[in-house]
Amino acid sequence: MKEQTFMMVKPDGVKRKLVGDIIGRIEKKGLEISKMKLMTIDERLASIHYAEHKEKPFYHSLIEFITSGPVVAFVVEGNDVVEIIRKLAGKTNPKDAMYGTIRGDYAFDLTENVVHTSDSLESAKREIQNFFPN
Numbered sequence: 001m002k003e004q005t006f007m008m009v010k011p012d013g014v015k016r017k018l019v020g021d022i023i024g025r026i027e028k029k030g031l032e033i034s035k036m037k038l039m040t041i042d043e044r045l046a047s048i049h050y051a052e053h054k055e056k057p058f059y060h061s062l063i064e065f066i067t068s069g070p071v072v073a074f075v076v077e078g079n080d081v082v083e084i085i086r087k088l089a090g091k092t093n094p095k096d097a098m099y100g101t102i103r104g105d106y107a108f109d110l111t112e113n114v115v116h117t118s119d120s121l122e123s124a125k126r127e128i129q130n131f132f133p134n
Contacts, residue, residue, distance in 0.1 A: 004034070004075055005082045006118045006127035007089075011069035013114040014038075018106055019072050022115065025088055025102065026076055035075035035132050041067050048130055058111065065111050073131045082121055089117045 007026075009019050026033060041049070046063045053059045076085055090101025094113055097104035107113040118124035 002032075002077045002079060003081045003121060003124075004077050004128060005085050005121075005124040006116075006131065007074045007076050007085055008116040008131075009072040009074075010066065010112065010114060010116060011071060012065075012109075012112040013106070014070050014072060016106070016114075018102075018114060022102060026074070026085075029078075029084060029088060031076050031078040031081060031084065033074050034077050035128075036072065037132075038070055038072050039131075040070050043067055045130065049127070061111060075128055075132060082118055082124055085117045086119070089115050 009022055013019065013022065023033065043063060046066050047054075049066070050059065050062050053062060078084065088102060090097030090103035090107075092103070092113060093110050094103045094107035097107065099105060102115050103113050118127050
C-alpha cells in the first residue's frame, strides 16, 4: 500500500528557483506527486505548522521566515515515502547534510534550509490535512 507524506519547498527554495530541481529529484526517485500548490502561508497556518516549537527561542524567526514569501506544498506518494523523502532532503542542519541531498547541495542555514518534510506518517497525515483540507 502506498503511503503519503507532506513536503514543502520553503520561501528560500522558491526564491532561488529550486522547485523544478526538487520536483525532478522526487520523480527520478520513482515517487508520485499527487497534490501540489503554490501558496503564501499566513500566520495562522504557520502557528499551527510550527506549534511544537512555540516555546522555543527560534519560534518567532521560524514564523517570520515561513510567511515571508511563497512556498510550494506537495503530497508525495510511494512505498516507504516518509523515510525516502527524509533521506532525499538530507539532515535538517545543512552542516550535517550529505552532498547529493537537497539540503546538502543547496542549504546553508538551519532555518532557511530549502525544504520541510514530515518526520513520520502521523505528522504527514496532520500536515497534509493542514495544507490540503478537503
